[in-house]
Amino acid sequence: MQEDTRTRKEVSLNFQVTNVVCPAFSLVIPVYNEEKSIATTLNNLRHILELTDCEYEIIVVNDGSTDSTADILCSYIDVRVIEHVRNRGYGAALKTGIRQAKYPIIAITDADGTYPNENIPELVALTHQADMVVGARIGSKVNYSSLRKIPKWFLVRFAEWITMRSIPDLNSGLRVFRKSVVEEFLNILPDSFSFTTTITLAMLTNHYIVHYVPIDYHHRIGKSKIKPFQDTLRFVQLILRTGVYFAPLRVFLPVAGLFFAGFLITLYQDIFIRHDLTERTLILFVAATQLGMFALLADMIDKRNGRN
Numbered sequence: 001m002q003e004d005t006r007t008r009k010e011v012s013l014n015f016q017v018t019n020v021v022c023p024a025f026s027l028v029i030p031v032y033n034e035e036k037s038i039a040t041t042l043n044n045l046r047h048i049l050e051l052t053d054c055e056y057e058i059i060v061v062n063d064g065s066t067d068s069t070a071d072i073l074c075s076y077i078d079v080r081v082i083e084h085v086r087n088r089g090y091g092a093a094l095k096t097g098i099r100q101a102k103y104p105i106i107a108i109t110d111a112d113g114t115y116p117n118e119n120i121p122e123l124v125a126l127t128h129q130a131d132m133v134v135g136a137r138i139g140s141k142v143n144y145s146s147l148r149k150i151p152k153w154f155l156v157r158f159a160e161w162i163t164m165r166s167i168p169d170l171n172s173g174l175r176v177f178r179k180s181v182v183e184e185f186l187n188i189l190p191d192s193f194s195f196t197t198t199i200t201l202a203m204l205t206n207h208y209i210v211h212y213v214p215i216d217y218h219h220r221i222g223k224s225k226i227k228p229f230q231d232t233l234r235f236v237q238l239i240l241r242t243g244v245y246f247a248p249l250r251v252f253l254p255v256a257g258l259f260f261a262g263f264l265i266t267l268y269q270d271i272f273i274r275h276d277l278t279e280r281t282l283i284l285f286v287a288a289t290q291l292g293m294f295a296l297l298a299d300m301i302d303k304r305n306g307r308n
Contacts, residue, residue, distance in 0.1 A: 022125045024055035025105035025176065028097030030090050031073075032063040034111040039072050041111050042079060045120075052121045059100060060111075061093040091195030095186055098179060107176040114218050115174040123176045123213060131181050131208040134200070135174035135215040142217045155239065159197075162243040162250050163204040168212045171196040181208060188245065194238045201239065205246035244298070252295035259288035 027045070031038055042058070049056055059080045062070055064087035073081045082096055098106055105127055109115050119135055126133045156170050173196055182189075185202045189195055203210055243251045263284035270277050 022052060022054040022121055023105050023127065024103045025107050025124050026097075026101035026103040026179075027056060027058045027107045027109065027120065028094060028101065029058070029060045029109055029111050030063055030093030030097070031060055031065060031069055031111045032087060032090075032093070033065045033067045033069060035065075035067040035069045035072060037113045038069055038111050041113055041117070042076055045109075045117055046078070048118050048120065054121060054124065055103075057102060059097045061097045063087050063089070063093040089191035090193045091189055091198075092191035094195055095189060095191070098182060098186070101179060104179050105176060106179050106182065108173065110173045116216050116218070117174075119174070119213065119215050120176070123174070126211060126213070127176055127178065129209070130211040132175060132177035132199075132203055132210045134169060134172050134210065134212050136169035136212040137172055137215060137217040138168050139214045139216040143219045155236065158236075159201060159239055162239065162247050163201060164250070165204045165210075167200065167204070168214075170200055172215075174215065177203075188242075190238065192234065194234055197238055198242055201242040202246060205242075248298035249295050252291055252298070256288050256291035256295060259284050259291060263288055 027049075029041070034041075038060075042060075045058065049058075057080060058078070059082065060073055060076075061082045061084065062073060063084045070083070073079065080100070082100060084093065084096065094108060097108075105124060107120055107124055109117055109120065115135065123133045123135060152170070156167055159170055160167050171193075175196070177199070181203065182199060185199060188202070189198050200210070240251065263281060266278065266281040266284060270281050
């Protein structure tokens, strides 16, 4: 119990959920070829949510499934099913569900049975004090691929450098957020699995209140659709792009600093060793100056657009 309390304090969660009214919310579930798990997930969700006093709706976006997922979904008359004619991606399915949601609070989860959906009412209740509440996979029972932990560690450190915030879980698929806030970023949110990473960076760099709640993470039912190598490269590209968009100084100034350090080194060599001003020194000086000015200009445009 002491360890759990310490963990919650480390992620800045020291408030209680008890006696908090659960606001009405829309639960969005993206689905692609989940015939083995979707029925179990929906039955479990209905059982959990029926025990609460929350007003809610369940939206399932069938993202062009080619198995029997669509046939299974037809039997759930209390679930809003939205069909994509073709597979458009995890993020695209979420954006469709968010646009169609009728409540101001949006919860998302996966259909594969990996997330502890019994935590959803708690996460929804915490939106009284936050713009986004994330189920962070740092609980006592987390079954996560060791192969994916290594690149993820570096990605999280880089994301924390960009946002200047601690990020217990960069891309958890169990989270709740305000629809009005997410709609501000829908035009830049990707259609791929990078959706959750992008919304995390976007909200943190724009100083929205984000809280993390430790959760467990189970083995998925069925085959994972994540491709470790390709998706890691996409995440790096995504973090760079989002960093340039929301925090240009954090991205460009360190690079400009490296060029300026190189300039100082070569300038010293030119003065005391070569006794001549070389082209390399001038190129490094111009590169450092241009990058620095570009960073300042990008930051000024960012501030004038009112994002920070």
